Amino acid sequence: MSEAKIDAALIYCRVSSKKQEIEGSGKLSQEHRCRQYAATLGVPVETVFGDTKTAGGDFMKRPGMVGVIQHLRANRRKRYIVIFDDLKRFARDTEFHWTLRRTLEKYDAIPYCLNFRFENTAEGRFFETIVAAGGELERHQLGRQAVQKMTARVEQGYHVTKAPLGYRYQRTKAEGALLVPNEPFASIVKEALEGFASRRFESLAEVQRFLESFPEWPRQKSGKRKGLTNENIVSAMLRHHVYAGLVSAPYWGVTIREGRHQALISIETHDRIISRLKGDKRAPARKDLSKDFPLRGFVNCACGTPLTASWPRGRSGHYAYYFCFKRGCASYGKSIRRDKIEGEFEALLKALTPSANLVRLAADMFERAWEMRRRTMTGRLDGLRAQLRDTERQIEATVDRVVEAKTQVVAHALEERVEKLTKEKLVLAEKIARGAQPLKSFEQSLRTALTFLAEPWKLWNSDSIEHKRAVLKLAFAGQLQYARNEGFRTADLALPFMALADFSAGGKRMVGATGIEPVTPPV
Numbered sequence: 001m002s003e004a005k006i007d008a009a010l011i012y013c014r015v016s017s018k019k020q021e022i023e024g025s026g027k028l029s030q031e032h033r034c035r036q037y038a039a040t041l042g043v044p045v046e047t048v049f050g051d052t053k054t055a056g057g058d059f060m061k062r063p064g065m066v067g068v069i070q071h072l073r074a075n076r077r078k079r080y081i082v083i084f085d086d087l088k089r090f091a092r093d094t095e096f097h098w099t100l101r102r103t104l105e106k107y108d109a110i111p112y113c114l115n116f117r118f119e120n121t122a123e124g125r126f127f128e129t130i131v132a133a134g135g136e137l138e139r140h141q142l143g144r145q146a147v148q149k150m151t152a153r154v155e156q157g158y159h160v161t162k163a164p165l166g167y168r169y170q171r172t173k174a175e176g177a178l179l180v181p182n183e184p185f186a187s188i189v190k191e192a193l194e195g196f197a198s199r200r201f202e203s204l205a206e207v208q209r210f211l212e213s214f215p216e217w218p219r220q221k222s223g224k225r226k227g228l229t230n231e232n233i234v235s236a237m238l239r240h241h242v243y244a245g246l247v248s249a250p251y252w253g254v255t256i257r258e259g260r261h262q263a264l265i266s267i268e269t270h271d272r273i274i275s276r277l278k279g280d281k282r283a284p285a286r287k288d289l290s291k292d293f294p295l296r297g298f299v300n301c302a303c304g305t306p307l308t309a310s311w312p313r314g315r316s317g318h319y320a321y322y323f324c325f326k327r328g329c330a331s332y333g334k335s336i337r338r339d340k341i342e343g344e345f346e347a348l349l350k351a352l353t354p355s356a357n358l359v360r361l362a363a364d365m366f367e368r369a370w371e372m373r374r375r376t377m378t379g380r381l382d383g384l385r386a387q388l389r390d391t392e393r394q395i396e397a398t399v400d401r402v403v404e405a406k407t408q409v410v411a412h413a414l415e416e417r418v419e420k421l422t423k424e425k426l427v428l429a430e431k432i433a434r435g436a437q438p439l440k441s442f443e444q445s446l447r448t449a450l451t452f453l454a455e456p457w458k459l460w461n462s463d464s465i466e467h468k469r470a471v472l473k474l475a476f477a478g479q480l481q482y483a484r485n486e487g488f489r490t491a492d493l494a495l496p497f498m499a500l501a502d503f504s505a506g507g508k509r510m511v512g513a514t515g516i517e518p519v520t521p522p523v
Contacts, residue, residue: 006110007078008046009038012068014089015052030085037083037114046080047071065100072107080109087116087131092139097132147252154249157260164240165189166264179242179261188214190264193243197265197272200470204234210466238277244270246426255419258426267427292320293338294468295345302483303329309338324484331484344487345480349456352475352493388428395421
């Protein structure tokens, strides 16, 4: 095909990353040079296409290149030349290079390159293959070097992949890009992780609602990110050991180790999270919970069916009611006014409130136990240090056995043992470091909990649905039962309230030294 028959030119520009596009001028420079080249050929430029990634050499994974092919397909009657700044922008893979060449030939498009001349001769195609293979070799070499450098960074304790939620990268002179907490997200993530570990949040849905309750938390309109639902994202966040100050790269053969970044939670907390995710699962929390009906899903009808709730329409507006929809139940379909049941629940909470004297007695007992723990901390640290030395000896012995292993199966089993011992070593080191610090004062540690025990109904009066659900979990050991015409049945209290209720019950006293049975006179 002669150049006289060419109708227009298409320009294709590409840089390897979004950062190069934003911070550099690579694509603009490429376009400028290609436009100049088209002008020397006397061919008008019709459209410019661009990409910001390599796609591993596969041109069909580049939106810009796909756009070029679609444009050629849609304008079959016109003849084009496709101008590239450099042959590396064409395809950095020998197979894809020739596939792309054949695709352009299919639409009678001629490739033009500013620093390479395409020739349809035996010698020209041979030389073109050599150049394309050289580009593929360079791409693989650069990829290998990048993996080697990142592997070395992980081995030294640095996180190298995308910063997880709650962290960001900060450039430092001594250590390069270092992972640091990103506030306010770091504090939000820390509270979510510790809340799940302590059962403050019973399910992934509750963690998700907690995170999304913060206006600054990033949201997705579609409810998905990269093909994952939000609960999948929450699960991945909970499993990520980077929050415990650990790094690893199993895909590069780097086992778990202590990281150089600041941890948001302890390794013990992370282990509790993993244990909960693996097993010990409870029924998922309802997703339709709202502050309109905080008792929904927690209070059962007298027949044992959880009460539901809604806003049915009346003569002058909508009204809030709880219902039981269990067929055969005496209360089936009969409404319970929200104000009535929630008012009775608040009265139940106030009835749980122990006397002021009992709260002071409990506070005094806790404070004495706290001080005793402070005094025994030194002996506990000595025991932990002995455990740490023993674990280090086990690691050394197991590593020696790995070297001497005669089969791959044995070596793999020993390597897993080393990784497990290394994790135990990190946990012990963390406990020692935490124990060497002064223990928090009693006021800092337990005063908030005692305040809740003294007045649980105050937290219930909060506007936060999470606070209300926390009261239900902390004050009661199980679901409540409510009879429509009678009120709440006897509640199964949580241990702290049960203990305080027993101590405060009237008419009770300690058993004397002689016991309960009457004294039997000696024979």
